[in-house]
Amino acid sequence: MTEQRNPVVGISGLAESRPTLKDEAVSIVRRALMSGDMQPGKIYSANALASQLGVSNSPVREAMMALSEKGLLEVVRNRGFRVVEMSxxxxxxxxxxxxxxxxxxxxxxxxxxxxxxxxxxxxxxxxxxxxxxxxxxxxxxxxxxxxxxxxxxxxxxxxxxxxxxxxxxxxxxxxxxxxxxxxxxxxxxxxxxxxxxxxxxxxxxxxxxxxxxxxxxxxxx
Structure with a gap:
């Protein structure tokens, strides 16, 4: 199954040298969720977001897993993370x-x-x-x-x-x-x-x- 690569408007790159890269990724993805740049129901690839941010995949995936544990994202097997749709x-x-x-x-x-x-x-x-x-x-x-x-x-x-x-x-x-x-x-x-x-x-x-x-x-x- 092909990987979803929806770009996220309004987020910019991270410096690889920052000591808390996961926390920085959490902050940036969270802001994108709150502002609507990442839209409810859409699936986003951690790898694609990492590439967009200019960092390795691991901290972005960890950040998105952390946000899924908070009920903001849902893990979609072999595809990425779906932004939760609130009924x-x-x-x-x-x-x-x-x-x-x-x-x-x-x-x-x-x-x-x-x-x-x-x-x-x-x-x-x-x-x-x-x-x-x-x-x-x-x-x-x-x-x-x-x-x-x-x-x-x-x-x-x-x-x-x-x-x-x-x-x-x-x-x-x-x-x-x-x-x-x-x-x-x-x-x-x-x-x-x-x-x-x-x-x-x-x-x-x-x-x-x-x-x-x-x-x-x-x-x-």
Whole structure:
């Protein structure tokens, strides 16, 4: 059976001398998944991607295996890796889990309180995300958005919870976060970070959980 060689638009080569080549490959492939450069349902060859990136096959294959373990790719025997297609039911399941874990985590942060230094750091992220909210700047926008949300959760100091939330967020995004741009919702979504942060800093758990619940609805089909 012939190998699938769908090129991935928007990714560039890696330097072979970097010490964490697998991690770099994970980061690049993940960004391609989140931005829609690697499309749901399509099969991609690790060898072809390695050639496109200008590196050996092994770290790229290891990276794609790691992403398959996170539910973002599926191994297709003798062909490569298929980008997971999230059905509406799949997206609803991920959304429900995020309500249970991510919204609750942010509510707990509100209960604990946020230091002035952390509040200023989060405020800078709010501004950076809003500034990045342009359709021609999706990768930067998605990274700034992810940084803000995970930084709130990280204030609990629970590494396992943060990793679970990060993976759930990635699963919801691989289903088509780029549709936010197509629907003209990037700025509206980014603008909600300000009120979320204000509620967090005021220690109003009920309000921040309500705002987060509404905010996460952008991930629904």
């Amino acid at each position: 509406p039911d799949d997206q609803r399941e991920v959304y429900d889990l995020r309500l249970l874990i991510e919204v609750t985590a942010v509510g707990r942060v509100a209960d604990r309180g946020v230091s002035t230094e952390d509040g200023q750091r989060l405020a800078a992220m709010v501004d950076a995300t809003l500034a990045a909210a342009r359709p021609d700047n999706m990768i930067d926008y998605l990274e700034r958005d992810q940084e803000f949300h995970l930084s709130m959760v990280q204030l609990l100091g629970n590494t396992r919870m943060t990793k679970i939330i990060e993976n759930l967020r990635d699963q919801s995004r691989v289903s088509g976060s780029y549709h936010l741009a197509e629907r003209g919702l990037l700025v509206a979504s980014a603008a909600e970070h300000g009120p979320i942060l204000a509620a967090l800093l005021s220690g109003d758990r009920n309000l921040v959980e309500s705002l987060m619940t509404e905010h996460l609805s952008y991930s629904l089909p």
